[in-house]
Each structure stands twice: as C-alpha cells, then as structure tokens.
Amino acid sequence: MKFNIATIPGDGIGPEVIEETIFVLNKVAEMHGHEFSFQEVLAGGIAIDKTGKPLPEETVEICKNSDAVLLGAVGGPKWDTLPGDQRPEKALLGLREVLGLYANLRPAVLYTALKEASPLRSDIVEKGIDICVVRELTGGIYFGERGRKKEGKMGEAAYDTEAYSVGEVERIARTAFEIAMKRDKRVTSVDKANILESSRLWRSVVIEVAKDYPEVTLDHMYVDNAAMQLVRYPQQFDVIVTSNMFGDILSDEASMLTGSIGMLPSASLAEGNLGMYEPIHGSAPDIAGENKANPIATILSAAMMLRHSFQLDKEAQIIEEAVVKVLEKNYRTADIMSKGMTLVGTKEMGKLIVEELK
Numbered sequence: 115m116k117f118n119i120a121t122i123p124g125d126g127i128g129p130e131v132i133e134e135t136i137f138v139l140n141k142v143a144e145m146h147g148h149e150f151s152f153q154e155v156l157a158g159g160i161a162i163d164k165t166g167k168p169l170p171e172e173t174v175e176i177c178k179n180s181d182a183v184l185l186g187a188v189g190g191p192k193w194d195t196l197p198g199d200q201r202p203e204k205a206l207l208g209l210r211e212v213l214g215l216y217a218n219l220r221p222a223v224l225y226t227a228l229k230e231a232s233p234l235r236s237d238i239v240e241k242g243i244d245i246c247v248v249r250e251l252t253g254g255i256y257f258g259e260r261g262r263k264k265e266g267k268m269g270e271a272a273y274d275t276e277a278y279s280v281g282e283v284e285r286i287a288r289t290a291f292e293i294a295m296k297r298d299k300r301v302t303s304v305d306k307a308n309i310l311e312s313s314r315l316w317r318s319v320v321i322e323v324a325k326d327y328p329e330v331t332l333d334h335m336y337v338d339n340a341a342m343q344l345v346r347y348p349q350q351f352d353v354i355v356t357s358n359m360f361g362d363i364l365s366d367e368a369s370m371l372t373g374s375i376g377m378l379p380s381a382s383l384a385e386g387n388l389g390m391y392e393p394i395h396g397s398a399p400d401i402a403g404e405n406k407a408n409p410i411a412t413i414l415s416a417a418m419m420l421r422h423s424f425q426l427d428k429e430a431q432i433i434e435e436a437v438v439k440v441l442e443k444n445y446r447t448a449d450i451m452s453k454g455m456t457l458v459g460t461k462e463m464g465k466l467i468v469e470e471l472k
C-alpha cells in the first residue's frame with residue numbers, strides 16, 4: 115500500500131529523531147511491500163527563520179492533503195522572546211485546529227527492561243505498565259465560554275465553562291472503544307459525575323456507546339480517585355477516556371510513571387484516518403546536534419501512525435517489538451542509561467532498531 119506522510123522535523127533534536135524514524139519506516143516498507151513517500155515541511159522556529167511565520171500556509175496545505183503527519187519537536191531559546199502568537203509552539207495549536215484533531219492518545223508504557231526508571235516502588239512496577247490515555251482535545255473547559263464579571267461582594271470574578279455535547283462525547287468514546295478492541299478490551303471513563311452536570315452527560319453517552327462494544331469492559335471513575343489509582347495500582351487500567359482538562363493532567367501523570375520522557379509517543383486523531391504523530395518531549399536544546407537524543411519516542415509515534423492512520427497493525431507491532439528487543443539487549447541512550455548498560459547515540463539506536471525488525 116502507498117501512503118503520503120508529511121514530516122515536520124522542526125527544531126532542536128527534532129531533525130535527528132525524525133531522520134532515524136524515516137530510516138525505520140523505510141525498512142518496514144521495504145520488508146512488507148509498502149510505499150511511504152515523505153514530504154518534509156516547515157513549522158516552528160525554523161519556519162519563523164525562513165518564512166517569518168511559525169506555520170506557513172504551504173505546510174497546512176500539505177499536511178491536510180497527506181495521509182498522516184509526523185512531527186519531531188518545535189521551539190527553543192532562540193525564539194523565546196517572541197510574543198505568544200508568533201512563537202514556534204503556535205504551529206502545534208494551529209495544526210490541531212486546522213486538521214480537526216479531536217482525540218489525543220498518550221500511551222504510557224513501562225518496559226520491564228526499564229523498570230528502574232519509574233518513580234514508583236519496584237513491587238508496583240514489577241509487572242510493567244501499559245496504559246493508553248485517550249483525551250478529548252477540541253472541547254470542554256479549554257474551549258468553553260469564559261470571561262470576567264465586575265460585580266460581587268468579593269470583588270471581580272472570572273469564569274471558564276466546561277461544556278460537552280452528545281456528539282463530542284460519542285466521538286471520543288467511540289475512538290476509545292475502538293482502541294480498546296486492539297488492546298486489552300478494558301475502558302475506564304474518568305469524570306466528576308458526582309458534581310458536574312457535563313460529567314453526567316459524559317457518563318450517560320459513554321454507557322450508550324459501550325453497547326456497541328459488548329466485548330469491552332467499561333467502568334467509571336471520578337477523576338480524583340483516578341489520579342490516586344494511577345499511582346497505587348496502574349495495572350488496573352488499559353484505556354482511560356476522559357475530557358480535555360482531566361486528560362491533560364492524567365496523561366502527564368501517567369507518562370511520568372514510566373520515568374523516561376525520551377520513550378513516550380503520542381497521536382492526535384481527526385475524523386477519518388488523518389492523524390498527527392509526535393513524541394511527547396520537546397526540542398531538547400541542551401542536547402541538540404550532539405547525537406544524544408533518544409529517537410524511540412518518535413519511532414514509537416510512527417508505529418502508532420501505522421496502526422491508527424494506515425491500519426497496518428502487524429507492522430506497528432513489529433516496530434514495537436524491535437524496540438523491546440534492543441532494550442532487552444541492554445542498549446541505552448543517555449536519558450535511560452543505567453549501570454552495566456551499553457551507551458549508544460541517536461544514530462546507533464536507530465540502526466539497532468532497524469536490525470531487530472523482523
């Protein structure tokens with residue numbers, strides 16, 4: 115099969131991790147008879163330097179007309195003094211908006227080979243962690259009505275509104291159940307239905323959608339309890355589906371259980387098959403250009419691209435298994451290095467993963 119991929123290397127370590135990821139994807143294509151065609155586009159700081167804008171029109175057009183977008187990272191100290199709406203990060207928000215990326219998927223996987231990296235007690239992480247947080251990304255309190263009110267005994271007030279429609283909840287719930295079908299078939303819907311009316315609607319819609327997925331076990335959890343349970347007993351979770359703000363917080367919490375920012379991928383999905391795939395880390399200016407960056411988060415993001423945008427589940431799994439094998443052979447980049455392991459650079463890590471693709 116043939117797919118068009120828009121690549122956005124961006125800034126800092128972005129180009130280095132994207133290069134290794136393309137190397138892996140080309141090998142997968144060659145082994146399995148697919149054709150991936152890559153079109154590199156500008157966004158972030160490098161786009162500001164070359165065009166004056168963080169997200170040029172041409173980039174938007176090419177991304178819209180691709181089968182998927184693969185992004186490294188944007189930003190860096192060079193552009194830190196620019197005003198908010200002209201900064202490199204504006205490119206990410208702009209792409210989310212124009213591509214209609216309503217679902218953010220953040221898997222938090224703790225490989226047993228890396229369990230010493232977790233801040234959790236070793237008896238808790240003994241069995242590994244494998245959670246996927248599915249966060250609603252284009253609704254809720256971050257997009258609701260907001261404002262300020264002058265009146266009131268206690269002085270000026272400010273408000274933000276959490277609002278969800280049936281359609282918005284149905285769409286994100288369906289995404290979560292579809293993902294669960296490809297995993298351990300368990301969904302935990304996180305809300306605050308004991309207090310919030312929007313959460314009561316959320317819960318009732320999720321229950322309705324669940325009827326279409328009889329094989330999937332659904333349970334519900336209040337967000338405060340979910341924050342606690344993630345640390346107490348993370349293995350109880352498979353897929354967590356939740357609103358924009360709760361997902362923002364819980365996905366950061368879940369990812370830190372694994373302790374290694376250089377390992378964590380993400381996907382943001384639009385309706386249809388289009389998605390944007392990127393590591394959760396930033397441009398790491400402190401190590402840029404030094405062949406030190408861990409490319410695994412980006413390589414695993416590409417595996418998510420194969421699974422969610424191209425329906426190439428088997429090929430995605432092959433990449434994930436290759437990563438596990440390299441870790442089990444004790445190769446480590448500096449960010450996940452520990453005693454007795456073999457230290458490798460960005461390029462060596464890419465090469466080792468390619469060698470394990472089978």
Ligand code: NAI
Binds near residue numbers: 392398407
């Ligand atoms: P960061 O994630 O870039 O770096 C935090 C720390 O983790 C640094 O010490 C870095 O060396 C290390 N690190 C990150 N990724 C790594 C990797 N793959 N391998 C090894 N070590 C890695 O976050 P920071 O320093 O807060 O932000 C740096 C720049 O990146 C800023 O301009 C920020 O705005 C931008 N940024 C961009 C994001 C994106 O493009 N999605 C997300 C987060 C930050």
Ligand code: MG
Binds near residue numbers: 362363366
């Ligand atoms: Mg956040």
